[in-house]
Amino acid sequence: MADQSVNTQRIILIQTESMNTNMSHIFKFTKVQILISHQHLPNWESEIKHYASPCVRIHPHLTSVLLNSFDTVCVGTNAAVTLVLMGYSTKRLPNYEIILQAYAKMDTINQIILIWNNKNEPFLNPYYDIPITFITPEENSMNNRFNVSEHLHTDAVLIVDDDVLLNEALISLILYRWIENTDRLFGLDGRFVLPGNKYSGYGRRHRESPLVIGKTMLFHRKYLEQYMNDQALVEWNRPRFCEDISMNALIFNATKLKPIIVQMNDHCYRTNLPEVDGLSIAIPANKWIDKRSICVQWVSEYFNIKF
CATH class of the missing domain: 3.90.550.10 (Spore Coat Polysaccharide Biosynthesis Protein SpsA; Chain A)
Known part of the structure; x- marks a missing residue:
């Protein structure tokens, strides 16, 4: 699921049916933050290998407070x-x-x-x-x-x-x-x-x-x-x-x-x-x-x- 509003560039990954994640959907944003809720995603440990680690934050329970409390993270924060x-x-x-x-x-x-x-x-x-x-x-x-x-x-x-x-x-x-x-x-x-x-x-x-x-x-x-x-x-x-x-x-x-x-x-x-x-x-x-x-x-x- 992705919030595609103009000022929000955040990817919230709740569940996937396949390991073949389409990265082009993510890279249409200049900056993204990937949030993974592992209570909703049993295979989250395998799933996160698709993403560069600076872009991943794992939270056991996603709430509206958590979603609004983190700044957007640049893709590859430690790489340019x-x-x-x-x-x-x-x-x-x-x-x-x-x-x-x-x-x-x-x-x-x-x-x-x-x-x-x-x-x-x-x-x-x-x-x-x-x-x-x-x-x-x-x-x-x-x-x-x-x-x-x-x-x-x-x-x-x-x-x-x-x-x-x-x-x-x-x-x-x-x-x-x-x-x-x-x-x-x-x-x-x-x-x-x-x-x-x-x-x-x-x-x-x-x-x-x-x-x-x-x-x-x-x-x-x-x-x-x-x-x-x-x-x-x-x-x-x-x-x-x-x-x-x-x-x-x-x-x-x-x-x-x-x-x-x-x-x-x-x-x-x-x-x-x-x-x-x-x-x-x-x-x-x-x-x-x-x-x-x-x-x-x-x-x-x-x-x-x-x-």
Whole structure:
């Protein structure tokens, strides 16, 4: 049972018929508090394993006094993400007017790191009141989105392209999934690897996929340090656009597990913004596939893995 009034974001779990609880109903709220009355729920000990512990309060008897005496608890109170954005084209500055304002209001985001890879064109950020860590590297390299360890305050790192906007419910959902599997790579956009290590631009809707692209990726901060400490990997990626495939390979090599694809829904969604000057549209599709296939082939040999 859920109280869905405008100002109340509280889930009161009284009874369930199945262990397959639909989490999307919960994550349509920005913040929730889960109250479990175990006199009404005989299997409550098993049931609560579906929820991150900071979100659960167990009361032997739920009364109106108890229900009104607790503040709303943020999903994953002890967990939040660092959002890493990276841009180059000034034609995408209007996107930042949207995404910075939106992300800055989200409680799930602990901090925003913005890497501006174009030192020849100023970012001209009029939203100086938004707390962000702004980085302007000397070199324009896709590696820069992973070279942020010294700025991090969280274990969870969320890489997002600047042509999409994730709503907070979706970020919370990805974070919730990650809390259960902090060694795994999570994302929204799966991709195939065909025989011969050929990259395919077509995605999968399955829970696991051989690759997840950098449009939206969430993983543990430890992998950033491993990536940047691998000089051969950094040098290979410096002039190329293979950093997301390389991170896939690094995490797969460490875990022997494929990335997990989080499914979006009506409540947990991503909004597409203009992708002007995007690499994948600036380069002809067949040449883009060829370039990405070279990335897959190289990292497969380097890590001695098979996607």
